[in-house]
Amino acid sequence: MIDSKTKLLGLIGHPVEHSLSPIMHNKALRDKNLNYVYLAFDVHPDRLKYVVDGAKALGTFRGFNVTVPHKVEIIKYLDELDREARLIGAVNTVKIENDKAIGYNTDGLGARMSLEEEIGKVKNRDILIVGAGGAARAVAFELAKDNNITIVNRTLERAKLLAEEISRKLNRSVDYGDLNVDVGNYEIVIHTTPVGMYPHINAEPVIDVNNIRSDMVVMDLIYNPRETVLLREAKKRGAKAINGIGMLVYQGALAFEIWTGVKPDVEVMKRTLDIESL
Ligand code: ATR
Known part of the structure; x- marks a missing residue:
């Protein structure tokens, strides 16, 4: 009451x-x-x-x-x-x-806890972060503490600035690149852009999904819809798919x-x- x-x-x-x-x-x-x-x-x-x-x-x-x-x-x-x-x-x-x-x-640690609940301890992994905005910042700072991070973004300069800032503050090297990345080079992919979010639920993923393998983990921070096109494509290829809930x-x-x-x-x-x- x-x-x-x-x-x-x-x-x-x-x-x-x-x-x-x-x-x-x-x-x-x-x-x-x-x-x-x-x-x-x-x-x-x-x-x-x-x-x-x-x-x-x-x-x-x-x-x-x-x-x-x-x-x-x-x-x-x-x-x-x-x-x-x-x-x-x-x-x-x-x-x-x-x-x-x-x-x-609590955004960065929240993302880590969600990931670890699904796949266990996340440490010394090769992780691709797609996007370099506010959500990407929180996740990248958290996971860069004990993983190898690459940040890719539509605007390369923003990916570069974020990667350099994290490298400087955490004293760890962080890579960066553009969206033409080969996702097959990573164990975990975390999508942080709004592309695929309601109401544009059929928007094509911003990265090429063809090289997603069954031993990969794909996390999308979007929770509306629960399954984005990216997560559907990841599942189709046998990968572990985790949404933003x-x-x-x-x-x-x-x-x-x-x-x-x-x-x-x-x-x-x-x-x-x-x-x-x-
Ligand atoms: P948030 O706080 O939700 O992360 P943001 O700070 O506005 O939002 O960042 C949005 C991110 O989504 C950026 O990485 C943005 O890329 P740019 O830096 O090039 O703008 C990315 N993004 C938004 N719309 C996009 C699109 N249509 N294709 C690819 N990336 C997009």
């Missing part, structure tokens, strides 16, 4: 109306008997500057997720950043505690724990998304 002790969590984005985070978090909060509610807030970029002070002023606010287009902009309003958020240069989770707003980024769940589960100190039941979160028709 919502009462005078109920604490507030939420999502700040623009737009937010199609987000699955509210149902996922509210279900997990109820499952753990935690007296919180999670709401979606559609914040226009011009109003972002009021959010952190406003949330602090309300007292009841304990934290929020941050999504497109605010993940980088929010940083200038925060009091502290944890190591991952500083490294990635973007925040997807804010915790408000003792009048301080602290920024975290797991990353959505694990980045959320990590945020939930940051806010509440309690580990949510990820199965409850997944089941909620399974039955939620898109």
Whole structure:
């Protein structure tokens, strides 16, 4: 029941109306008997500057997720950043505690946890990351810690800049290239661009799928639709195909724990998304 002790969590984005985070978090909060509610807030970029002070002023606010287009902009309003958020240069989770707003980024680790749930420990692997935008940054920074990463992108210069930044910050070499890459040279391919996302579900994959082999793993961060053309083609060739639901769940589960100190039941979160028709 919502009462005078109920604490507030939420999502700040623009737009937010199609987000699955509210149902996922509210279900997990109820499952753990935690007296919180999670709401979606559609914040226009011009109003972002009021959010952190406003949330602090309300007292009841304990934290929020941050999504497109605010993940980088929010940083200038925060009091502290944890190591991952500083490294990635973007925040997807804010915790408000003792009048301080602290920024975290759970996207990269969320992607790793989803991948490792499916295929076991991911270490010393040859990994191809397709795309060099915000989602690619989080995933590449995380996986480059202990894997050999190649970043390919439509705009070569962006792939180069990201690869060089990661190499410098992590002191590990990161390769880069364009979309004419031979995917057959990699064990794991992670697609991070929006190509194939609803409503353009029949869009052709941005990489050549013909060299996908049955011993490869292909992950697509898209979860709507659950099976993109890329994942369908990967499955056809016998490869392991992983969609973006797991990353959505694990980045959320990590945020939930940051806010509440309690580990949510990820199965409850997944089941909620399974039955939620898109
Ligand atoms: P996100 O935060 O979701 O990663 P982003 O930062 O806008 O979004 O990045 C989008 C990524 O998808 C970029 O790598 C972009 O390539 P460019 O850097 O060349 O723009 C890629 N992308 C978007 N549309 C694409 C398309 N039609 N074909 C190939 N790549 C595309």
